[in-house]
Amino acid sequence: MRKELVQAALHHMNPERMPLVYFNGDQSNSDILLVDVVDHHLPKGEFTVSEWGFVWDSRDGTMGQVAEPVLSSMEDLSSYKCPSPFDERRYEAIEDFRERFGEDRYYIASFGLSGFTIMTLLLGFTEVLEMLALEDKRINHLADMVFEFEEDVIKHLPKYGFDGVAFFDDWGTQTNLILSPAMWRSFYLPRYKRQFELAHKLGLTVYFHSCGYIEAIIDDLIDAGVDFLNLSQPNLYDLKRVGDRYGGRVCFVSPISYQTTSIKGSDTDIWKEAEQIITSLGGPGKAVIGYLEEYEAIGLSTHNYKTCEKAFQVLGAYSHCNN
Numbered sequence: 001m002r003k004e005l006v007q008a009a010l011h012h013m014n015p016e017r018m019p020l021v022y023f024n025g026d027q028s029n030s031d032i033l034l035v036d037v038v039d040h041h042l043p044k045g046e047f048t049v050s051e052w053g054f055v056w057d058s059r060d061g062t063m064g065q066v067a068e069p070v071l072s073s074m075e076d077l078s079s080y081k082c083p084s085p086f087d088e089r090r091y092e093a094i095e096d097f098r099e100r101f102g103e104d105r106y107y108i109a110s111f112g113l114s115g116f117t118i119m120t121l122l123l124g125f126t127e128v129l130e131m132l133a134l135e136d137k138r139i140n141h142l143a144d145m146v147f148e149f150e151e152d153v154i155k156h157l158p159k160y161g162f163d164g165v166a167f168f169d170d171w172g173t174q175t176n177l178i179l180s181p182a183m184w185r186s187f188y189l190p191r192y193k194r195q196f197e198l199a200h201k202l203g204l205t206v207y208f209h210s211c212g213y214i215e216a217i218i219d220d221l222i223d224a225g226v227d228f229l230n231l232s233q234p235n236l237y238d239l240k241r242v243g244d245r246y247g248g249r250v251c252f253v254s255p256i257s258y259q260t261t262s263i264k265g266s267d268t269d270i271w272k273e274a275e276q277i278i279t280s281l282g283g284p285g286k287a288v289i290g291y292l293e294e295y296e297a298i299g300l301s302t303h304n305y306k307t308c309e310k311a312f313q314v315l316g317a318y319s320h321c322n323n
Contacts, residue, residue, distance in 0.1 A: 002031040003163075006106040009287040010205065010227060010251050018282060018316030019106075021253060023293040025305075032289070033101060034110040034166055034207075035094050037153055038083070050113075051083045054121045061297030069124040074131075074138045080122075082145055085152035091160045098161075108164040108207050109157050111150060115169040116188060118146045132183060147191045154198055164205035164227070167195075172212015174236060181216045189220055196225030207253070215242065222250045229253065230291065234273070235260045239280035247286030254281060255291040256308045263299045267307050274311035290316055 008015035022030035041048040041056065047067070049055045058064025071077060094107060113121070119142055120128045131139040154165055171177055177184060196206045208221055209230035215237065221229060229250045231237065235257035243252075254277045256262040261273045274290075281288035290312035294305055 002104045003106050006031050006289070009289055012248055012251070012285055012287045014284065014287075016317065018278065018288060018290055018312065020290045020292060020309075020312060020316070023291065025292065025294040028101065030101075030105070032106045032108060033097055034108050035097050035162070036112050037090050037093070037109045037157075038111050038113075039090070040112050050121075052118060052122060053080075066121050069127070070122045071124075074123070074136075074142070077138075077141060077145070082149055085149050085156070088156070090153070091156055094160050094162065106163050107161065108166045108205075109153075109160075109162045110166040110168070111153070112168060114150060114167045115146060115191070116171070117169050119143060122146075129179075132179065132187060143187070143191065147195065151195055151198055154195065154202065154204070157204055158202045162204060164207055165199050166207035166209065166228075167192075168209045170209075170211040171217065172210055172214040172233075172236070175213055177214060177216050178212075184217060185220060189217075189224060192221070193224040200225055209253075213237070218242070218246055218250075222246060226250060228289070232291075233257060233259060234277055239276055243280040243283075243286060247281060247283075251287040251289060252281040253289045253291050255293060256311070258293075258295060258298065258300070262304055262308050265304070270304065270307045271311045271315070274308070274315050278312075278315050 002019070005015040005017065005019045009019050019031035020029065021032045021034070023034065027033060038051060040050040040052075042051060044055065047055050047057060053070040054066045055068075056064040057067045071080060094109075097105075097107065116128070123142060128139065128142075157165060171179075171184070199206050205227040206225050207228040207230065208226045209232060211232045213233070213236040214231070218229070227250065230253040231242075232255065234254050256270055256273050256277070261269050265273070277290075278288060292305070292309055292312070294300065
């Protein structure tokens with residue numbers, strides 16, 4: 001039943017209720033389960049380290065910041081050892097999830113962080129942007145290493161019964177893209193398209209997350225093959241316009257805004273935004289999935305978290321938003 005709800009939403013067929021993603025917390029209520037296939041938090045003394053090699057400096061309960069890039073320059077890339085996509089231990093977690101939650105879930109393999117984000121954590125954010133702006137062809141080698149690793153991982157996923165694959169790549173500032181749309185389309189879009197086409201060829205759906213305001217490339221992402229689009233900051237968008245322009249072409253995944261409503265909002269504010277998300281992005285011929293994440297480190301109280309959950313559960317009946 002849970003998996004059927006997600007599939008109905010995916011195909012804009014108005015399931016009897018809106019499916020929910022519980023990113024963490026009580027995942028027993030989650031219709032979609034994101035299962036990490038890359039380990040970004042291996043213990044290392046007082047810090048944790050990604051299998052890509054970057055070390056997290058986290059002192060406030062958040063993911064933290066990378067202490068310093070792994071590569072001091074592009075010259076280091078020739079001696080850098082990329083993680084192995086062929087180590088099948090990375091795919092074992094789904095069996096634990098199935099034992100805990102059963103077969104009736106929509107299982108998505110999660111990279112946790114991917115693509116451009118990994119490139120910046122390996123080489124440095126400024127360095128990657130400078131090389132792109134200067135059209136330094138050496139940046140292709142770094143991009144190829146990261147994106148090809150991800151493609152090799154994708155090839156393993158059907159064997160383990162995954163339904164989809166999730167990319168987490170933050171492309172937006174509060175007002176626009178990090179790159180010009182033209183540069184993004186020239187350098188990154190062909191790489192994404194290749195990955196998404198591979199996923200679809202293998203029978204996997206594509207889930208794409210981005211923080212920030214990315215409306216300039218929503219059309220491109222949908223045309224390239226994104227099935228679930230997680231716009232992580234709905235407060236930055238005119239949701240009615242987004243729903244009118246893109247609804248019916250992609251299944252949206254949306255939280256109650258972390259930066260504003262879910263943190264500082266009253267119960268009334270939370271319910272109002274939940275209804276706006278559901279009626280703007282969902283409804284007849286469109287689809288939206290609610291997203292919940294416990295984030296005490298940035299001020300999300302248990303009360304507000306539970307209020308977000310309740311609002312999605314009550315208002316997320318499609319019989320409500322279809323009236």
